Amino acid sequence: MTAPIADQSAEQLPRPTRLSEVKGWFFTADQLLFDWFLAHQQDRSESGDLLELGAYMGKSAIFLGARLRPDERFTVCDLFDSPAEDASNSKEMRKSYATLTRRAFEANYLAFHDELPTIVQGLSSIVSDHVEPGSVRFAHIDASHLYEHVHGDILAVRELLTGSGVVVLDDYRAEHCPGVAAATWQAVANEGLRPICITGTKFYGTWGDPEPAQKALLEWMAARGDIWHEVQYVNDAPLIRLSAKGAEEPAQPVSRHRAVPAPRAAQRPSATRPAASGARPASRPPVPTRxxxxxxxxxxxxxxxxxxxxxxxxxxxxx
Structure with a gap:
């Protein structure tokens, strides 16, 4: 369902020169974890595609696209400019995403990548019509904040993930969207979702065995030394809680519009710098005599x- 950019030329849109200039909320801890999980899966030769439900202006999608392997498919599902089918979802869209457009997402994404991902424009409930069951190794859910929609997204992603696939749920603890928290922990209690770790904004889980990932994650953080973490227990199962304040960010996608530093002005050789071979040393202007x-x-x-x-x-x- 990928389509060309809408009528207004991309030249008229803002041109991000770095990921931090793209609007959105994607903090260092989650960038580190996205990067680590994708690399960990690759190290274990786990195959599968990438999926994002809810894209906003493309910040996390741009990051994921930079980790996409040549034989993989990246699908992004979002309403963009399309109207929601129910009044409550439409109200949320108007309140939270009044500036969201598909054109802006595409322009931002193409500032960092040569090709767009596969775009499904519509409710996240239709994603199963476009993605094969058991084909996704990493899914990021950041679409509606309403309980019934998040619950449906979780169930849909469960069918789309591989046996060891990882799902990430955004805003699982934010006070302005309790429906996400309710749907997340209900999935843990009733739908077999097993927590791996949490940050201040995102929940990471799997319907497979979380223990190998947790063990490897703890070893990686201990080796780095700049990520605070602890292990808690939820329903007798371990859950890693971490914070990355002050930690070094992972490698960032490179924009094709990145600023080029201005050339430095030519400088005369200083008194302490030897002159070029065969050249007369530069002399200071004569001091006027009396x-x-x-x-x-x-x-x-x-x-x-x-x-x-x-x-x-x-x-x-x-x-």
């Missing part, structure tokens, strides 16, 4: 003053 200053003064002063100075100098020499 006689030079006098000659200049005589040239620029009025004649009456000049004659007075000359007479005074003659009298001084004859004394």
């Amino acid at each position: 006689s030079t200053v006098r000659r200049v003064a005589l040239d620029v002063l009025p004649p009456i003053v000049t004659r007075a100075i000359v007479r005074a100098r003659k009298r001084a020499r004859t004394r």
Whole structure:
């Protein structure tokens, strides 16, 4: 369902020169975890595609697209400019995403990548019509915040994930969207979703065995030394909680519009820097002598003053 950019030219849109300039909420801890999970899956030769439900302006999608392997497919599902089918969802769209357009998403994504992902424009409930069951290794859910929609998204993604696939749920604890929290922990309690770890904004889980990922994640964080973490237990199962304040960010996608630094102005060799072979060392401008200053003064002063100075100098020499 990928279509060309809408009628307005991309040249008229803002051109992000770095990921931080793209509107959205995608913090260092989650960038590190997205990067780690995708690399960990690759190290274990786990195959599968990538999926994102809810894209906003494309910040996390751009990041995921930079980790996409040549034989993989990346699908992004979002309403963009399409109207929602129910009044409550339409109200949320108007309140939270009034500036969201597919055109802006595409322009942002193409600032960092040569090709768009596969785009499904519509409710996240239709994603199962476009993605094969058991084909996704990593899914990010950040669409509607309403309980019934999030619950449906979780169930849909469960069918689309591979046996060891990872699902990420955004805003699982935000006070303005309790429906996400309700749907997340209901899936843990009743739908077999098993937590791996949590950050301040996202929940990471799987319907497979979380223990190998948790063990490898703890070893990685211990080796880094700049990520705070602890292990808690939920329903007798371990859950890693982590924070990455002050941690170094992972490699960022490179924009094709990145700013080019201005060339430095040519500088003369300094006194301590040896001159180029065969070249005369640069000399400082001569310091004016006392006689030079006098000659200049005589040239620029009025004649009456000049004659007075000359007479005074003659009298001084004859004394």
